[in-house]
Amino acid sequence: MATTAIEQTPAHSVEATGLWSWITTVDHKRIGILYGATAFLFFLLGGIEALVIRLQLAQPNSTLVSPDTYNQLFTMHGTTMIFLGVMPLSAMYFNFLIPLQLGARDVAFPRLNAFSYWVFLLGGLLINVSWLFGAAPNGGWFGYANLTTKQFSPGMNIDFWTVGLQILGVASLAAAVNFFVTTVNLRAPGMKMMQMPMFVWMSFITQILLLLSFPIITVALVLLMIDRTFGTHFFVPSGGGDPILWQHLFWLFGHPEVYILILPSFGIVSEILPVFSRKPLFGYAAMVFSGVFIAFVGFGVWAHHMFATGMGPFADAFFSLATMIIAIPTGVKIFNWIGTMWGGRIEFKTAMLFAIGFLGMFIMGGLSGVMHASPPADLQQTDTYFIVAHFHYVLFGGAIFALTGGAYYWWPKMFGRMLDESLGKVHFWLMMIGFNLTFFPMHILGLNGMPRRVYTYSEESNFKLLNQLETLGSLILAVSFLVFMYNIWKTWRIKATAPADPWNGATLEWSIPSPPQVFNFPALPQVSTRDALWEMKRAAGGSVPEPQRVSGKGIHMPNPSFYPLVAAIGVTVTLGGFIGGSHLPVHIAGVAILLFGVYSWAFEPA
Amino acid sequence: MSHPTGRRLAHWAPALTLAALVLLVAACSPDQYPQTTLRPRADYARDADAIFRLTLGWATVVFVLVEGALLFALYRFRNRPGAADPVQSHGNTTLEIVWTIIPAFILAMIAVPTVRTIFKTATKPGPEALQVEVIGHQWWWEFRYPQLGITTAGELMVPSGRTVNLEMTTGDVLHSFWLPQFAGKRDVFPNRYNNLWFKAEVEGNFPAQCVEFCGIQHGRMAYRIVSMKPEAFDAWAANFNQPPRDFSADTAANPLVKQGQALFQAKGCVGCHSLYPALPLIGPNLHHVGSRSHIAAGTLENTDENLAKWIQNPQAWKEGVLMPNLGLKDDEVHALVAYLRANQ
Numbered sequence: 012m013a014t015t016a017i018e019q020t021p022a023h024s025v026e027a028t029g030l031w032s033w034i035t036t037v038d039h040k041r042i043g044i045l046y047g048a049t050a051f052l053f054f055l056l057g058g059i060e061a062l063v064i065r066l067q068l069a070q071p072n073s074t075l076v077s078p079d080t081y082n083q084l085f086t087m088h089g090t091t092m093i094f095l096g097v098m099p100l101s102a103m104y105f106n107f108l109i110p111l112q113l114g115a116r117d118v119a120f121p122r123l124n125a126f127s128y129w130v131f132l133l134g135g136l137l138i139n140v141s142w143l144f145g146a147a148p149n150g151g152w153f154g155y156a157n158l159t160t161k162q163f164s165p166g167m168n169i170d171f172w173t174v175g176l177q178i179l180g181v182a183s184l185a186a187a188v189n190f191f192v193t194t195v196n197l198r199a200p201g202m203k204m205m206q207m208p209m210f211v212w213m214s215f216i217t218q219i220l221l222l223l224s225f226p227i228i229t230v231a232l233v234l235l236m237i238d239r240t241f242g243t244h245f246f247v248p249s250g251g252g253d254p255i256l257w258q259h260l261f262w263l264f265g266h267p268e269v270y271i272l273i274l275p276s277f278g279i280v281s282e283i284l285p286v287f288s289r290k291p292l293f294g295y296a297a298m299v300f301s302g303v304f305i306a307f308v309g310f311g312v313w314a315h316h317m318f319a320t321g322m323g324p325f326a327d328a329f330f331s332l333a334t335m336i337i338a339i340p341t342g343v344k345i346f347n348w349i350g351t352m353w354g355g356r357i358e359f360k361t362a363m364l365f366a367i368g369f370l371g372m373f374i375m376g377g378l379s380g381v382m383h384a385s386p387p388a389d390l391q392q393t394d395t396y397f398i399v400a401h402f403h404y405v406l407f408g409g410a411i412f413a414l415t416g417g418a419y420y421w422w423p424k425m426f427g428r429m430l431d432e433s434l435g436k437v438h439f440w441l442m443m444i445g446f447n448l449t450f451f452p453m454h455i456l457g458l459n460g461m462p463r464r465v466y467t468y469s470e471e472s473n474f475k476l477l478n479q480l481e482t483l484g485s486l487i488l489a490v491s492f493l494v495f496m497y498n499i500w501k502t503w504r505i506k507a508t509a510p511a512d513p514w515n516g517a518t519l520e521w522s523i524p525s526p527p528q529v530f531n532f533p534a535l536p537q538v539s540t541r542d543a544l545w546e547m548k549r550a551a552g553g554s555v556p557e558p559q560r561v562s563g564k565g566i567h568m569p570n571p572s573f574y575p576l577v578a579a580i581g582v583t584v585t586l587g588g589f590i591g592g593s594h595l596p597v598h599i600a601g602v603a604i605l606l607f608g609v610y611s612w613a614f615e616p617a
Numbered sequence: 618m619s620h621p622t623g624r625r626l627a628h629w630a631p632a633l634t635l636a637a638l639v640l641l642v643a644a645c646s647p648d649q650y651p652q653t654t655l656r657p658r659a660d661y662a663r664d665a666d667a668i669f670r671l672t673l674g675w676a677t678v679v680f681v682l683v684e685g686a687l688l689f690a691l692y693r694f695r696n697r698p699g700a701a702d703p704v705q706s707h708g709n710t711t712l713e714i715v716w717t718i719i720p721a722f723i724l725a726m727i728a729v730p731t732v733r734t735i736f737k738t739a740t741k742p743g744p745e746a747l748q749v750e751v752i753g754h755q756w757w758w759e760f761r762y763p764q765l766g767i768t769t770a771g772e773l774m775v776p777s778g779r780t781v782n783l784e785m786t787t788g789d790v791l792h793s794f795w796l797p798q799f800a801g802k803r804d805v806f807p808n809r810y811n812n813l814w815f816k817a818e819v820e821g822n823f824p825a826q827c828v829e830f831c832g833i834q835h836g837r838m839a840y841r842i843v844s845m846k847p848e849a850f851d852a853w854a855a856n857f858n859q860p861p862r863d864f865s866a867d868t869a870a871n872p873l874v875k876q877g878q879a880l881f882q883a884k885g886c887v888g889c890h891s892l893y894p895a896l897p898l899i900g901p902n903l904h905h906v907g908s909r910s911h912i913a914a915g916t917l918e919n920t921d922e923n924l925a926k927w928i929q930n931p932q933a934w935k936e937g938v939l940m941p942n943l944g945l946k947d948d949e950v951h952a953l954v955a956y957l958r959a960n961q
Contacts, residue, residue: 077936078833078834078837078936078937079936079937081836082830082832082833150830151830155829155830157789157790157807158790158830158832163755163789163832248808253808254791254806254807255806288703289703290704290705290706291705291706291707293708293709294708294709294712294713295707295708296708297708297713319801319803319804319829320803320804320806320811321803321804321806321811321812324735324736324739327735327739328731328735328736331728331731331735332728335727335728338720338724339717339721342716342717342720343716343717345683346683346712346716347708347713349683349686349687349690350708350709350712352687352690352691352694353694354694354703354706355694355703356694356695356700356702357690357694357695357696358696359695367687371687374683374687378676379676381672381675381676381724381727382669382672382673382676384727385668386731386735387664387665387668387669387731388665388669389801390665390801390802390803391654391662391666391797391802392654393802393828394793444634447637452641455644455645458653459647459650459652459653459654459655460650460652460654460797460825461652462795462826462828463830464830464835464836465826465835465836466835467837468836469824469839471651471824472650472652473649473650476640476644477641477644480640480641
């Protein structure tokens with residue numbers, strides 16, 4: 012076979028190793044692993060913040076931490092878990108899986124992909140550097156004006172928050188563009204949209220949500236930042252501004268954000284359940300359309316976070332009805348997942364346990380959500396622990412369980428090793444027990460009068476017993492994560508010899524070696540059905556042979572590049588110059604670095 | 618071979634779950650929680666409670682059916698040796714329609730009473746209601762009765778059996794006023810008034826606290842809702858409308874009280890705290906503070922010991938509060954306590 016004019020350099024035919032190869036990587040698989048490792052560390056940090064919160068709340072009138080420290084802890088716990096935990100963990104899966112499941116060699120814009128990761132890392136580090144200044148954000152993850160205006164939050168805390176989130180927003184927007192284009196343009200020959208794996212569909216919808224909602228929070232953050240830095244009055248009442256404007260802007264972003272948080276997990280579960288039930292996903296079209304409907308209507312329910320603000324009965328009624336309507340497609344998905352298992356032959360591998368746990372816990376979170384869709388009831392529930400219970404059931408019981416299940420499922424593909432199944436089951440049961448013990452009592456506390464975001468409570472309130480149970484639960488949760496980390500460490504020491512397809516998977520990522528070679532597929536697959544790999548196995552009489560590693564000669568992969576990191580540093584420095592006031596020299600330095608990075612990136616060979 | 622700890626855990630999981638459930642049920646009874654929303658004692662709260670119980674009822678039904686179906690599927694369709702390959706069904710359009718329509722129907726059953734209640738509770742009461750202006754501050758609540766010419770703080774006094782209309786705002790950041798026993802909550806904004814109304818059915822002294830994060834001491838921004846019979850309320854209002862007692866001219870007065878009165882001026886307390894029934898200043902109005910059930914924004918019982926502790930060092934109990942440590946000596950504190958106690 013004639014070689015092409017552009018020969019592959021030897022460096023590309025063997026997987027490069029060493030720190031520099033990771034710093035300059037533009038390989039979606041490596042970027043995915045970087046996202047996952049970084050996000051997991053931030054997630055542990057958020058978990059430690061939660062543990063301190065739980066220790067403080069274990070006693071009435073506790074003085075374990077000061078009120079200001081507590082306020083920083085709950086603000087950072089929420090901000091970390093959402094922006095540095097769940098979102099980048101989902102990004103790990105977008106990165107690793109979307110090209111593989113689509114039968115592509117990489118994403119549409121590999122260097123933009125690396126850029127997204129570095130911006131995420133730098134943004135996450137910047138927002139946490141605030142701890143070293145004793146000025147971690149302390150206005151809540153939702154940062155309501157006018158508490159967050161300069162007058163009432165004179166320190167740097169809120170500056171770290173507005174700047175950090177804007178930087179993270181750049182990362183999310185760049186990644187969303189990338190995965191949107193990848194999904195539209197880089198599907199394997201023959202693969203129609205309605206034949207894509209459900210994980211890719213849910214991720215695709217998520218990218219659209221990101222593209223439409225992140226600009227809104229960017230606007231809100233910029234307005235707050237210039238109020239604080241340049242004396243504008245968007246949210247300052249004495250200047251004619253209105254604090255409620257912040258809430259509308261924030262929740263216009265904030266509600267789609269929760270679907271951004273959960274849709275990838277819906278996708279993960281939709282991959283795991285069919286494989287371990289040995290039958291296809293039930294109701295593929297219904298799952299696609301319900302996902303689209305949820306995303307669309309999700310832009311019309313934001314003010315259900317604002318029922319207590321006195322918007323008037325017509326607004327309350329509209330948003331209440333819209334919120335109830337969203338429950339319908341959500342229910343459709345739940346029934347289709349049960350329908351997937353129904354009539355199947357269920358294998359209770361660890362990944363499957365987590366997917367089932369997701370289903371059980373998400374049902375509960377969804378039901379409590381419907382309970383607050385009704386304003387008269389919500390006016391007792393909002394801003395109490397009843398809400399805290401709801402969103403932890405959907406975000407932890409939902410997203411974290413699914414993301415963890417995904418780890419056990421795709422670990423062999425990513426690292427060539429299987430995680431230990433027995434330890435996995437210990438992890439699962441500890442997490443189930445710990446999770447429910449921590450968060451179920453919060454329903455009771457909320458209905459019985461415990462507000463949110465309080466650093467302590469009185470003896471008279473009688474909140475002590477349930478708080479102590481919850482703290483015990485959180486310690487059990489912590490142990491479950493230790494078991495998980497032990498599992499990772501223990502199995503890491505084995506050689507990477509996992510088979511390409513340990514679970515009898517349905518999708519293309521299982522048709523290549525574990526871990527995949529840098530170019531993914533020796534030859535791009537030809538696809539004509541859903542569950543492409545199951546179809547290939549059927550056509551081949553039941554199974555396909557173990558794929559062999561090949562030389563990859565003649566396949567051109569994108570060159571590694573240092574400039575995405577440079578550009579990311581440029582973005583961080585430019586925006587970082589707004590902390591504690593606008594510092595022109597810092598802005599100038601940042602822009603210079605950014606321009607250098609982008610110029611070099613634009614003109615280097617691809 | 619399954620890990621021994623895993624097996625032991627899975628074996629004990631049902632028993633542990635049962636134990637946890639028993640504890641939870643014991644902790645469930647609302648009567649042990651003074652701030653509970655589950656014992657409505659006013660018309661507004663009853664309307665909210667009715668909607669809550671309706672949604673809870675439907676949620677329970679759906680929970681039992683759906684989780685039940687899930688658990689059944691897990692048991693019935695688990696892999697067993699010799700099991701046949703499952704039918705590779707892709708879906709069922711009829712089922713999709715059925716399980717779209719049924720939830721829609723259930724939601725309609727919730728939506729109709731919801732909308733009705735929204736509009737009912739949005740209707741402001743008529744002129745027969747007692748008007749109260751509620752003002753949130755970092756980190757205490759102020760209550761003004763425009764019809765009675767009264768300003769007070771920390772305790773919302775209301776007559777039972779008569780509609781009370783609250784017009785609410787804030788003097789600084791967003792707060793939220795909540796009457797868990799009588800009505801829901803409303804956030805308060807600096808540039809407008811929000812409204813809440815209720816008619817208390819019982820008498821009593823109930824705790825509540827701010828429910829919108831408002832800064833460092835959001836956790837200790839509490840208050841009391843004191844409902845009393847209409848005659849008792851009228852007596853309270855009439856008594857409140859008396860000017861502050863001047864002990865300096867009273868030869869029979871306790872010298873400690875007189876000393877306290879002098880200190881209240883000399884140490885600058887009077888700069889923030891008004892003792893006049895109708896005059897608000899930047900701090901809580903202290904007229905008749907001696908007879909309030911709680912101090913320090915509803916967070917401390919109004920005993921001499923607590924009052925002394927608070928005046929001596931407010932920052933120790935409520936770090937960040939706007940009342941500074943005045944560096945008072947012990948005997949000065951005792952005098953002030955006596956004076957404030959005499960102010961009833």
